[in-house]
Amino acid sequence: MSDCHDCAGCAVAEAPRSLTNGARPHVVAIIGPPNSGKSTLFNRLTGLRQKVANFPGVTVEQRVGKAKMPHQHSDVVLVDLPGVYSLNPRSEDEQVTRDVLAGAMPGVPKPDALLLILDCTNLGRHLVLAAPILSLKLPTLVILNMADDLKSRGGHVDTAELASELGSPVALISASKGEGVEKVFQFMEGTSAGTTSLAPPRVELPILQDIPRCRQWAHDVGTGAAYRAPAPPMWTRRLDSVFLHPIAGPLIFLIVVAGVFQTIFSGAKPLMDGLQALFLKTGHGIEHILPPSILRSLLVDGILSGVGAVIVFLPQILLLFLFIGILEDSGYLARAALIADRTMAKFGLQGKSFIPLISAYACAVPAIMATRTIENKRDRLATILIAPLMTCSARLPVYLLIIGAFIADRPLLGRFFGMQAGALLGLYILGFVAAIATARLLKSSILKSERVPFVLEMPPYRWPTLRSLGLRLIDRSKVFLRRAGTVILLVIVVLWVLENLPVKNGQPPEIADSFAGMIGHAVEPVIKPLGFNWKIGIGLVSSIAARETIVGTLGTIYGKEGTEDSLGLRNALRSDLTPGGAVALLIFFAFAMQCMSTVAVVRRETGGWKWPAIQFAYMTLLAYVCALITNQVVRSGIFTLTAHR
Amino acid sequence: MLQMSVNNGHGAVPSHAFARTLAQLAEGESGVLDRLELPDDIARRLMELGFLPGHIIVPARSAPGGEPRVYRVDGSEVALRKETASRLILRPSNGAGK
Numbered sequence: 001m002s003d004c005h006d007c008a009g010c011a012v013a014e015a016p017r018s019l020t021n022g023a024r025p026h027v028v029a030i031i032g033p034p035n036s037g038k039s040t041l042f043n044r045l046t047g048l049r050q051k052v053a054n055f056p057g058v059t060v061e062q063r064v065g066k067a068k069m070p071h072q073h074s075d076v077v078l079v080d081l082p083g084v085y086s087l088n089p090r091s092e093d094e095q096v097t098r099d100v101l102a103g104a105m106p107g108v109p110k111p112d113a114l115l116l117i118l119d120c121t122n123l124g125r126h127l128v129l130a131a132p133i134l135s136l137k138l139p140t141l142v143i144l145n146m147a148d149d150l151k152s153r154g155g156h157v158d159t160a161e162l163a164s165e166l167g168s169p170v171a172l173i174s175a176s177k178g179e180g181v182e183k184v185f186q187f188m189e190g191t192s193a194g195t196t197s198l199a200p201p202r203v204e205l206p207i208l209q210d211i212p213r214c215r216q217w218a219h220d221v222g223t224g225a226a227y228r229a230p231a232p233p234m235w236t237r238r239l240d241s242v243f244l245h246p247i248a249g250p251l252i253f254l255i256v257v258a259g260v261f262q263t264i265f266s267g268a269k270p271l272m273d274g275l276q277a278l279f280l281k282t283g284h285g286i287e288h289i290l291p292p293s294i295l296r297s298l299l300v301d302g303i304l305s306g307v308g309a310v311i312v313f314l315p316q317i318l319l320l321f322l323f324i325g326i327l328e329d330s331g332y333l334a335r336a337a338l339i340a341d342r343t344m345a346k347f348g349l350q351g352k353s354f355i356p357l358i359s360a361y362a363c364a365v366p367a368i369m370a371t372r373t374i375e376n377k378r379d380r381l382a383t384i385l386i387a388p389l390m391t392c393s394a395r396l397p398v399y400l401l402i403i404g405a406f407i408a409d410r411p412l413l414g415r416f417f418g419m420q421a422g423a424l425l426g427l428y429i430l431g432f433v434a435a436i437a438t439a440r441l442l443k444s445s446i447l448k449s450e451r452v453p454f455v456l457e458m459p460p461y462r463w464p465t466l467r468s469l470g471l472r473l474i475d476r477s478k479v480f481l482r483r484a485g486t487v488i489l490l491v492i493v494v495l496w497v498l499e500n501l502p503v504k505n506g507q508p509p510e511i512a513d514s515f516a517g518m519i520g521h522a523v524e525p526v527i528k529p530l531g532f533n534w535k536i537g538i539g540l541v542s543s544i545a546a547r548e549t550i551v552g553t554l555g556t557i558y559g560k561e562g563t564e565d566s567l568g569l570r571n572a573l574r575s576d577l578t579p580g581g582a583v584a585l586l587i588f589f590a591f592a593m594q595c596m597s598t599v600a601v602v603r604r605e606t607g608g609w610k611w612p613a614i615q616f617a618y619m620t621l622l623a624y625v626c627a628l629i630t631n632q633v634v635r636s637g638i639f640t641l642t643a644h645r
Numbered sequence: 646m647l648q649m650s651v652n653n654g655h656g657a658v659p660s661h662a663f664a665r666t667l668a669q670l671a672e673g674e675s676g677v678l679d680r681l682e683l684p685d686d687i688a689r690r691l692m693e694l695g696f697l698p699g700h701i702i703v704p705a706r707s708a709p710g711g712e713p714r715v716y717r718v719d720g721s722e723v724a725l726r727k728e729t730a731s732r733l734i735l736r737p738s739n740g741a742g743k
Contacts, residue, residue: 085693090686122720125695211692212699215719229720244706244715338708338715338724345726351713453687453729457694458715458722 025077026192027109028067029100031133032117033126034083035459037145039063041117041175042080043471045184050078050471062108069189076188079108087132088209091375101136113139113191115184120144120157120172121230121460127218130166132208139196140168141187148174149460155230162225167201176465236331236460243335253339256332257358260323271315279308294508298496305552306492307485313363314480316393320362321476322469324355324370329464334456341454347436348443350376350454353383357435360390361428364598366476368605378447382439384605385615388598389435389591391428394547398589399427401551405570406582423586430590434622491545491596492552499556511535511557530588530624531581531631543594580634584627592623667702667716668731675703676735678718683732695719696733 032038042050046065063080081100082093089095096105103110116133118126123144133140144150144157150172163170169187173180190196203224206217243249283300290296327333333355341351352374360367367387374380391399409418498516500508511517512534519541520534527537535557543550558572577585593599593616602612670676678700681688695718696702705722707714712727725733 085690088689090689125719125721128693211689212697215692215697232717240706240715244708246709250709334724338713341708341713341724341726342710453683454713454724454726455690455694455729456713456724458724 024109026074026113026188027077027079027111028113028115028188028191029079029081029111030115030117031081031097031101031129032083032143032145033085033119033129035457036083036117036119036126037175038080038083038117040465040468041115041143041145041173041181041184042078043468044175044178044181046078048471048474049075067185067188069192070182070185072189072192074192076192077109079111085129086208086211092377093375101138111138113141113188113196115141115143115187116168117143117145117175119146120150121146121153121155121233123157123227124219124222124229125215127221128211128214130221131205131214131217134166134168134201135205135208139191141184142166142168142170143175143184144170144172145175147172147179148177149233150230153230153233154228156226156228157222158226162221162227164199165201165203165221165224167199176462233460239461240335240458243332244338249335250339253336256327256336260320260358263319263323268315268319272312275312275315276308279304279312294500297500298493301556302492302496303489305555306495306549307489311481313393314477316362317366317480318473318477320359321366321473324359324366325469325472326464327355329462329468331459331461334458337456338458341456345454347439349382349439350374350379351456353379356383356387357390360387360392360435363392363394364388364390364595365480365601368598368601369479371605378443381606381611382442382447384602385442385611386435386438388593388595388615388619389431389438391431391590392547392595394595395427395431395589397548397551398543399424399586401554401569401573402582402586405573406577406579427586427590430587434591438618491542491549495542495549495553511538516557529631530584530627531578531635532585533576533581535576536581536585540588540594545594545596547589547594578631578635580631583634584631587630588623588627590623591619591626593619664737665735666731667704667725667733667735668727670702670704670735672704672706672714675701677701679734679736681733683729687729691729691733694723695721696723702733702735 030038030042042063042065045067049068050063050065065078065080066075067078068075079100081097084091084094084097087094087098087101089098099105100108101111101114114133114136116130118129120126130142142162144159144162150157157172159170159172171180171183171187173183175181187196203217203221206214208214243252283304286296286300286304290299324333327336337351337354339351340354344350344353353371356367356370356374359370364387367390368384371380371383371387374383403420403423407420407423409420411418495516498519499511499514501515502509504513508514509517512521516538517534520538523537523541524532524534527540532540535554538557539550539553542553554573555569558569558576573582599612599616602615603609606612664679665676667676667678678696678698680698681691681696683691697719700719703717705715705717708724712730713724714727714730715722715724716730
């Protein structure tokens, strides 16, 4: 790129800043390289008053928050920009950063001032970003973060000298501990009151396109400010000699992964049971208070059981994000990605795809959001496209129901590993195999990448802070609950209405004669070859919104409570579904993309309907064909399946 | 202005027959980077991370199986796969850098 940063900067500097105050909020952008503590500072300044969205039209996450000024009435709007090393627009992140700074991003006001945050334990390299930022000639506070690390490791910098060299105020802070943050507030109060004046930098800014010269410039500026780099982080090296040890490293890695997996299942169980009991109790409570009526039926059988069936997964999702948060904030995630890279490379993916894929065992929605750590666009897309094939927790209720009804619990490998557990494990493996096979297929065809190399910066190990973990959990809960309160609620209500219409003689119809039944009958010809009847058809249609809905739907259809009396539902299913159809149903659920939230999140993350449409078509086709083959094979009696009657 | 020669041929012999690549350095050794034989945008990205001609690079731990390996460069640690490290050409060594 040859267009001049300085020119864009001049145009900006001419605008009288004091006039822009008034009605329009004062906008401050936070910019800095990756791992400089940008998000920590953003959280520190805004707390809970932030929201996460995407920049319009791109997959880059936009975090906007409000910071309360200690001595002023009006809030300052803070925009957290993606971590970048330069403003050369090569990646989407850099393009977005550049556009926002130039005021060219639709919907995002042009920042009035900037907070440039740099890691002062690595000032030489991080100062390189100061050159393009200062050339924008916006009021800028240069924040030297990790002041505590610099001090404890014996480094030094003269902030006053650095400030006069750069012509911008400099603040030495520790964002994680909150030390020195008041200087950031002071700066923002100054710029919003219009009292900050720009001093020209004493040093000449380098030509931005020449990285070696920029680096040399940064070195000279650092030297001018008496910068002494701190000693290497000894604790990080010590920990790495364990976590990246040839034998202990992979072992710890496996233990961490297994531990996360195990805790998501067993650790969340008491909470999930508690939530489930709470919903049941509430249902009974409502039944006591309200007389039998249409409203009660809608409230208890429809909304409460349907939405409740989804909300019970909240503990699992929170636990997963707690773990991801700890792993990411502590710095272990980068090591895990390093260890997993070779294995993932065999499937055409890379180390950074590993954690999202493991997360997808809990839920594809957070997993797809977790792919944001993958910079390579094609690798990221491939990971997004295969994540819903991993066995998510919403499939579990369906699997448990069908396996419980159709597979005899005979010992398979000793007493503790029976046929049922084997079948469940088999389904998990099936999902994984389908995912990696699809990854290979994608990476050798439409997503064949131009070999973008794997480059991964290893951050020093740090203690995760409760504040950042807590904010992350609150944010993810909001996303999840919004989904349960919107998409799933809507489907449940629609389904309930369809089941209770048309009204005959003032009575709701039999299921078979209801609109829902008609839909079931309408799809029956299509699903008959798979061994499914019209009742399963209703279940399948309702489960397009969310997989677990089928359990509740079948419960209503068979006139029995789905969760309370699963034995009754099992018996009903057994008399209604052939063994071939049962296995086919399992296979169908293993592959089909019945989850509107996943479709929605893929659309959001890929910035359009193209990829979710392709993904939905691919997974549905795969599910249909595989279920068809399964049903035909089982029916022909090649494998004898023993149902325990 | 960029100090790199783009080399598209696979397995082309580097101009300095004796020049070693970063991938050939063992853990604990060190070398001075001479040039990056990589496409322009990838080379720039690596340079932003500190892989600049003249900088000393020290290989550190690797993932099991020998790659990707972590390299200490310019005050930080960056992991690269072998295929990338073998495109970073070191200055002919007379001792280990400065």
